[in-house]
Amino acid sequence: MNGMWLHRKIEENTGLLIFGILFVSAIGGLVQLLPILEQESLETAAGNTRPYSAIELTGRDIYIREGCSVCHSQQIRPLIAEVERYGPYSRAGEFVYDRPFLWGSKRTGPDLHRIGGKYSDDWHRIHLLDPRAVVPGSIMPAYPWLVRREASASGDITAKMAGLRRLGHPYTDAEIAGAEADLEGLLEIDALIAYLQSLGTGFTEEGP
């Protein structure tokens, strides 16, 4: 066979070259991504996974704003060491209400996917304000400003929830209407703790 003939044809014809490049780079997507769009287990909420409440959603945005996911992952891999340390490995269906997901890629601190319920709210409060007060060797920065700002100051929660409903999160009208009232009187730290306490709690042993 004469590959050089085809090679020359492509090299001399820019339109053909562009098409060829697009075609070749699309193959990976056609194999890896296209079938996944149809894979139901990735869109079905696992166990008791539910949409974040107004408070948790606000806390999640603070988690993103403060860059927690830069040092903390939220994905427990199916390896014995991780399962023993953190709990059941993360299931795809646990992240259906995460937009975007916060799996992270680096563990300067421990994984947080199963942190919900592990410590009391009071512990989190002390730890966020002064990590060394409870973990002497910790290198985590302190976040003292979280007690100085109202949770409602970090964005329009009603619009946020309405937007997420458009994307398929099953919020009721009452939940969206009551969202601002839910945040009434709460500080940013309260919202962040509510979010942390919800992490990984949707998992059930029987779930898909």
Add this chain to the structure above:
Amino acid sequence: MADMPSAFWSGWIAVLTLVSLAGVAWLVWSVYFGRDRGHEREAGPVWDGNLEEGKQPAPIWWFWLLFGSLIFSLVYLLLFPGLGNFAGLLDWSQGSRLAESHDDYEARFAGVRAEIAEMSLAEIQNDSGLMAVAERIFRRECAACHGPEGRGQASMFPNLHDIDWQWGGDEERIRQSIRGGRNAVMVGWEAVLGVDGIEQVSEYVLSLADGVAANHPGKAIYDRNCAVCHGADGAGNPLLGASRLSDRIWLYGGDPDNIRATLTQGRFGIMPAFDEQRLDDTQLQLILALLVR
């Protein structure tokens, strides 16, 4: 890949992957071994006197590198899951590997687990090797709140070395505290007692370590409101998690200011539950050996 959407998509993945591999193989082969291989100058413009179009295949070791990785891919796809629903000849999966390492883990520790189950707490306490293990488990699971040495911290998490056990310090009570967790509830008393009442009760409570002062102005208020849980003499009640007030050990701080704050806003100490997933029976037994004295 058990939940591949359908046989169609499985076939789609397999066919596209194999066709791509074959296509790349053909391309690499034809560049090196096609009919018009070899160095060749082409008719065309010449720049700068000697710069002209031509072609020359890349060194042959590139061919072996590319072809080698293609063969590697094929072998990999034969052995491991990847081609649609095909599970691979080795029948390997991430789930089964986890299950296997779980079995290995259980097998590795089954002996020592059985040994520990037979031992009394005193026997464990006399085994320095086991106690070192217990301390490691303590540092992993308990130290975040109770401190690395278990001496309590942050004026909120109890010291586990003193004699004051809010929920009881015998083996069974500690086991319950760990397995089931504890939720202490002391409401704030400002609305009931008023600022003056809180002042008097806090003084009285601080004096309880020296015995009951019969004519203290705070005594009547204490007897009416506090004695139900904490006892008339301040001895506390481990069944309710009502702390002993007749000693000089104060979980939330023993300054008059701390006592007043406790009375004003209340205290809601929480010990999380440690189920078997987090702390299995053997590990719990080791922790008990560390704590029970």
